[in-house]
Amino acid sequence: MLVFKRLAALTAVIGALAVGALMAGGETAFAAFGQAAPWQFGFQDSATPVMDEITSFHNFLLYIITAIALFVLALLVIVMVRFNARANPTPSRVTHNTALEVAWTIIPVIILAVIVFPSFHLLFHELNAPPADITVKATGKQWYWSYTYPDNGKFEFDSLMMQEKDRKPDQPRLLAVDNEMVVPINKTVRVQVIGAEVIHSFAIPSFGVRIDAIPGRLNETWFKATREGVYYGQCSELCGKDHAFMPIAVRVVSEQAFNEWVDAANKRPEWKSAGAAPAVPTAVADANQSTARSR
Numbered sequence: 001m002l003v004f005k006r007l008a009a010l011t012a013v014i015g016a017l018a019v020g021a022l023m024a025g026g027e028t029a030f031a032a033f034g035q036a037a038p039w040q041f042g043f044q045d046s047a048t049p050v051m052d053e054i055t056s057f058h059n060f061l062l063y064i065i066t067a068i069a070l071f072v073l074a075l076l077v078i079v080m081v082r083f084n085a086r087a088n089p090t091p092s093r094v095t096h097n098t099a100l101e102v103a104w105t106i107i108p109v110i111i112l113a114v115i116v117f118p119s120f121h122l123l124f125h126e127l128n129a130p131p132a133d134i135t136v137k138a139t140g141k142q143w144y145w146s147y148t149y150p151d152n153g154k155f156e157f158d159s160l161m162m163q164e165k166d167r168k169p170d171q172p173r174l175l176a177v178d179n180e181m182v183v184p185i186n187k188t189v190r191v192q193v194i195g196a197e198v199i200h201s202f203a204i205p206s207f208g209v210r211i212d213a214i215p216g217r218l219n220e221t222w223f224k225a226t227r228e229g230v231y232y233g234q235c236s237e238l239c240g241k242d243h244a245f246m247p248i249a250v251r252v253v254s255e256q257a258f259n260e261w262v263d264a265a266n267k268r269p270e271w272k273s274a275g276a277a278p279a280v281p282t283a284v285a286d287a288n289q290s291t292a293r294s295r
């Protein structure tokens with residue numbers, strides 16, 4: 001019994017510490033929008049309708065799974081207390097109970113049917129891209145991303161992780177980049193995703209977007225950001241030695257600011273030439289570029 005008392009006391013102490021840490025971390029948990037925060041529980045804050053739906057579906061499932069886990073725990077406790085060898089020396093010989101067997105088949109089916117409707121609705125929401133207002137092509141390279149704006153002047157630029165010496169204090173470590181992908185607020189952005197030489201994955205948690213960048217296959221996803229700000233993501237497919245150092249940064253701005261940015265981008269000769277047909281075959285150019293960029 002003493003062992004139990006000590007165990008209970010230890011559990012209480014650990015619980016109190018965990019709650020204390022949670023409350024201390026709670027203040028910072030929402031300080032950083034568009035990126036992960038220390039002691040964060042759950043998802044990053046949503047910035048798109050798709051992520052809103054992912055979050056609410058997740059919460060809905062959490063209620064169901066919590067109820068199921070508590071129900072099974074209660075059954076286990078009842079069995080352990082009421083039907084152990086001491087409390088129940090002569091066990092019953094019942095092996096079948098038709099009503100019970102029908103119930104434990106039908107009820108899970110009903111639970112799954114309840115889950116399937118919001119699940120399919122979410123799937124269609126994610127995959128049925130509405131007509132796009134702008135298109136951005138994201139190319140995963142070793143180890144950085146390149147963004148092309150085919151409908152806004154065909155300029156292209158590379159987006160590399162900010163090196164420590166260049167990083168400003170307000171820019172998050174390992175997430176900030178030199179050239180952010182810029183998109184307008186409340187516009188449907190079609191993102192075409194491809195890999196240059198190996199498989200990468202384009203992922204932005206706040207947008208509910210994650211899609212593989214596969215060489216030779218043009219994948220497509222979409223998002224419609226409803227809040228201005230900078231949203232960070234990372235390559236989410238193991239792609240090589242600098243997999244952890246090819247972050248994605250998307251800056252959501254007003255339409256006017258976006259148009260100004262596009263004008264400025266079109267005036268940068270190095271961005272223009274990057275989007276033009278390369279003088280050397282693409283594979284050779286990419287290989288040279290990767291060699292120059294690898295750290």
Ligand SMILES: [Cu+2]
Pocket residue numbers: 140199200201235236237238239240243246
């Ligand atoms: Cu990658």
